[in-house]
Amino acid sequence: MLVNHTHTRSRRFLPAPGPVLPTTLVAALMLCCIFANTALGRINGDETPAIDWSQDTVALLPDGSPATQAREYAVQVTMMRDIGSAREMAAGLASRGYTPYILTMADESGALWHAVRLDIFENIASALEAARSFQSTEGVTPEIVEPGTMSGLSVEEARFFVQVAAFESEENALRHAAGLSAQGLDAGVVRRMSRDDETVWNVVHIGVFERLEDAAARAKEYAEETNSACYVVVISNHLLKKSTVSAPE
Numbered sequence: 173m174l175v176n177h178t179h180t181r182s183r184r185f186l187p188a189p190g191p192v193l194p195t196t197l198v199a200a201l202m203l204c205c206i207f208a209n210t211a212l213g214r215i216n217g218d219e220t221p222a223i224d225w226s227q228d229t230v231a232l233l234p235d236g237s238p239a240t241q242a243r244e245y246a247v248q249v250t251m252m253r254d255i256g257s258a259r260e261m262a263a264g265l266a267s268r269g270y271t272p273y274i275l276t277m278a279d280e281s282g283a284l285w286h287a288v289r290l291d292i293f294e295n296i297a298s299a300l301e302a303a304r305s306f307q308s309t310e311g312v313t314p315e316i317v318e319p320g321t322m323s324g325l326s327v328e329e330a331r332f333f334v335q336v337a338a339f340e341s342e343e344n345a346l347r348h349a350a351g352l353s354a355q356g357l358d359a360g361v362v363r364r365m366s367r368d369d370e371t372v373w374n375v376v377h378i379g380v381f382e383r384l385e386d387a388a389a390r391a392k393e394y395a396e397e398t399n400s401a402c403y404v405v406v407i408s409n410h411l412l413k414k415s416t417v418s419a420p421e
Contacts (some may be wrong), residue, residue, distance in 0.1 A: 332387035345374030
């Protein structure tokens with residue numbers, strides 16, 4: 173089952189209010205303001221639902237490219253209430269060679285939050301690579317977010333598995349997983365709901381990986397061994413644990 177079949181439209185960023193930055197930082201920092209309706213899960217008025225990592229997943233092909241319509245992602249370093257602190261952090265990042273920008277967004281209560289972010293990426297694989305590089309260099313754990321949303325997927329929470337089949341019947345899914353396990357594969361079943369029509373699918377997968385590269389390599393290997401299609405699924409560790417279907421004893 174492929175999750176997130178919706179497409180992403182272009183989004184406009186509006187200039188953020190506040191004092192003008194020193195001219196030495198203008199080239200390095202882009203200050204933007206987005207008012208996101210987080211209650212509806214929409215992005216800057218767009219009808220495209222934002223990814224909710226507490227219940228959604230993203231499917232990729234074994235080469236890391238999107239299995240469905242591509243979305244854009246950013247690396248969010250932090251989010252804070254004080255604009256001065258956000259600008260100070262962004263300036264420090266710019267001095268170390270990054271290209272930070274600040275997004276100012278309103279939460280459901282109308283309170284403003286200032287997100288310090290890095291770049292815009294055309295796919296989640298590139299965003300994850302940049303986020304892990306930043307974490308390794310700076311010792312800070314960032315999130316992968318869509319441009320107009322307030323929260324996303326922490327790189328420490330990101331997990332990946334190889335989807336090899338999907339059944340509406342839980343019994344059939346568990347039987348298929350048992351057959352794969354009998355072949356020595358680390359197989360499991362995760363229950364997911366399609367956003368398109370709310371159909372519940374029981375996804376059969378092999379492996380759970382902490383690195384996208386490892387999952388992609390396993391997917392490529394499985395596809396070559398079986399001559400069948402498979403996908404790499406990005407999922408939060410919390411959702412993975414909550415959605416895993418246990419075989420009856």
